[in-house]
Amino acid sequence: MGAAGSKLEKALGDQFPEGERYFGFENFGNTCYCNSVLQALYFCAPFREQLLEYCANNKSVADAEENLLTCLADLFSQISSQKKKTGVIAPKRFVQRLKKQNELFRSYMHQDAHEFLNYLLNELVDILEKETKATKMEIDISSSPEKIANGPKVPQANGVHKEPIVTWVHKIFQGILTNETRCLRCETVTARDETFLDLSLDIEQNSSITSCLKNFSSTETLHAEDKFFCDKCCSLQEAQKRMKIKKPPHILVIHLKRFKYIEQLGRYKKLSYRVVFPLELKLSNTVEEYVDIEYSLFAVVVHVGSGPNHGHYVSLVKSHNHWLFFDDENVEMIEESAVQTFFGSSQEYSSNTDHGYILFYESLGTR
Numbered sequence: 137m138g139a140a141g142s143k144l145e146k147a148l149g150d151q152f153p154e155g156e157r158y159f160g161f162e163n164f165g166n167t168c169y170c171n172s173v174l175q176a177l178y179f180c181a182p183f184r185e186q187l188l189e190y191c192a193n194n195k196s197v198a199d200a201e202e203n204l205l206t207c208l209a210d211l212f213s214q215i216s217s218q219k220k221k222t223g224v225i226a227p228k229r230f231v232q233r234l235k236k237q238n239e240l241f242r243s244y245m246h247q248d249a250h251e252f253l254n255y256l257l258n259e260l261v262d263i264l265e266k267e268t269k270a271t272k273m274e275i276d277i278s279s280s281p282e283k284i285a286n287g288p289k290v291p292q293a294n295g296v297h298k299e300p301i302v303t304w305v306h307k308i309f310q311g312i313l314t315n316e317t318r319c320l321r322c323e324t325v326t327a328r329d330e331t332f333l334d335l336s337l338d339i340e341q342n343s344s345i346t347s348c349l350k351n352f353s354s355t356e357t358l359h360a361e362d363k364f365f366c367d368k369c370c371s372l373q374e375a376q377k378r379m380k381i382k383k384p385p386h387i388l389v390i391h392l393k394r395f396k397y398i399e400q401l402g403r404y405k406k407l408s409y410r411v412v413f414p415l416e417l418k419l420s421n422t423v424e425e426y427v428d429i430e431y432s433l434f435a436v437v438v439h440v441g442s443g444p445n446h447g448h449y450v451s452l453v454k455s456h457n458h459w460l461f462f463d464d465e466n467v468e469m470i471e472e473s474a475v476q477t478f479f480g481s482s483q484e485y486s487s488n489t490d491h492g493y494i495l496f497y498e499s500l501g502t503r
Contacts, residue, residue, distance in 0.1 A: 144222050144460075147469045153456040157218050160465040162226040168464055169249040170231060170241075172449035173256070175462040176435035176496050178212060179453040180387055186304045187212045204256065205263045207233045224465045249437050249449050250334075250391045250494055257305055257333050264303035309333045311385035314423065317358070319366040320374045326367070329382060334389035334494075342482055344412040345390065345495070346420070353379050353421035381422040384429050388419075388497040395444040404444040408488075410480035413495050415472070431497035438478050439493040447489070452478065 144158060161171040177183050191209035194200055207230040215225060235242045238255060315328045337348040355378045358364045364375035390413075398405045417431040434454045441447020450463040452475060461470045478492045 142222070144467055144469060148458065151458070152221060153458075156221070156455065157215050158222050158455075158460060158467050159215050159218065160224045160462060160467045162224055162228075163464040164226075164228065164231050165244045166246060167227075167231055168449040169247040169252050170234065171227070171464055172437045172451040172462065173249050173253045173494070174208075174211070174227065174230075175451045175453055176437055176494070178215065179435055179455050180308070180496060181498070182308050182386065184212060184216075186308070188216060202233065203263050204230070204233055204237065204259050208256075208260075222467065246446050248395075249439070250336075253389070253437075253494065254334065257309060261303055261305050264305060265301045268301050268303070305333075306331075308387050309385050309389060311335075311381060311388070312383035314380050314382040315377065316380065317364055317375050317377045319364065319369060320376060322366065322368050322373075324366060324368045332385075334391050336391045336393055339392050339394065339407060339409050339411050341409045343409070345414065345417060348392075348411065349419070349421050353381075381419065384419055384422055384499065386499050388417075388431055388499070390495040390497070392491075392493055392495070394439060394491060394493055406439070406442060406444050406491075408442070408481045408484070408486060408491055410482045411492065412476075412479050413492055415475070416500075417497055430500040432500055433475075433495060434498050435496035436475070436478060436492045437494040438490050440490045442489050449493075450490075 145152060161174065163171060187209050190205070191213040194206065194209070200206060211227050211230050241247055241252065310331050310333055313330050313332055315330065317326045318324070335352070337352055339348055355376050357374065357376055359374045363372040365371070366373045366375070392411055394407050395404045396407055413433065415433045417433070419429045419431065422429060436452040438450050438452065439447055440450060450461065452470070453460050453462060459470050459472050459475060461468050478490050480491045481488050
């Protein structure tokens with residue numbers, strides 16, 4: 137990597153961003169799924185900032201329990217404080233902690249990068265929520281010691297609405313979907329909200345992210361045995377249902393469903409479909425308030441290989457207006473035009489097996 141590192145430094149020359157570090161990750165036997173996602177998250181500016189801040193604030197807590205959050209914060213801190221600008225780091229403690237906590241990632245088999253990302257974000261949320269609750273309890277105890285004499289105060293259960301804890305992971309990645317169902321008899325619209333940390337989209341051959349998002353929000357008619365129970369009509373009725381983005385997230389993570397279960401084959405198959413993902417994305421399937429919110433692509437996790445149970449993961453990252461290619465220990469510069477070579481294949485059988493799998497977009501706000 138010494139040569140590759142110096143090659144990257146030479147390529148960037150005096151354009152090497154001040155204070156930035158570009159480090160490859162050592163592979164511990166099929167841990168490319170983890171490496172590729174961690175690189176995308178490291179170059180997600182708000183996520184990195186929050187994690188480094190968390191690391192700085194928790195340095196003083198010597199007896200802090202080790203968990204995935206502390207291991208990830210240590211890893212990011214280790215990268216950002218390197219004296220060299222480029223090189224290789226072994227994310228050993230993080231990978232060990234991951235395997236210790238979740239048996240799914242213990243084997244040396246090919247793992248799914250999206251499953252890992254999902255697990256990681258939800259695990260970070262759980263840890264932060266527990267810490268917030270513990271801090272609140274400490275504040276309550278110190279501010280009202282007389283209450284403790286009668287035992288801790290138990291929260292009331294009879295219908296008292298507790299505000300959900302909003303962590304910095306939520307503030308970065310969480311969006312809100314609204315599921316609207318319109319009764320075709322009385323025209324009453326029933327809306328149900330649900331949160332998401334990423335959007336999983338069905339894909340079609342020779343399509344685009346925009347068309348996949350349109351399909352995601354297309355109107356579906358509920359009839360025959362799928363009729364909807366309308367509270368106003370007090371009976372099952374035909375209805376129209378659609379999903380809209382009520383509150384777009386700051387960082388929009390899009391997962392392309394490239395692995396599909398084929399009934400006839402009795403197994404999963406990789407869809408190598410060509411799906412165009414633009415560098416600038418305009419969200420159109422949102423509620424009126426957020427019409428034409430714009431996003432900019434800053435990272436892509438790529439699946440390399442023809443099938444779901446084997447292959448490799450790499451990532452493309454945009455940093456300070458340069459595109460970089462991360463493949464475990466190796467880091468190199470690529471042209472922006474090279475990003476389109478990862479859209480997929482327009483023919484079923486193609487020698488190109490490098491396909492965009494998880495896309496990371498950052499909001500530029502409404503225009």
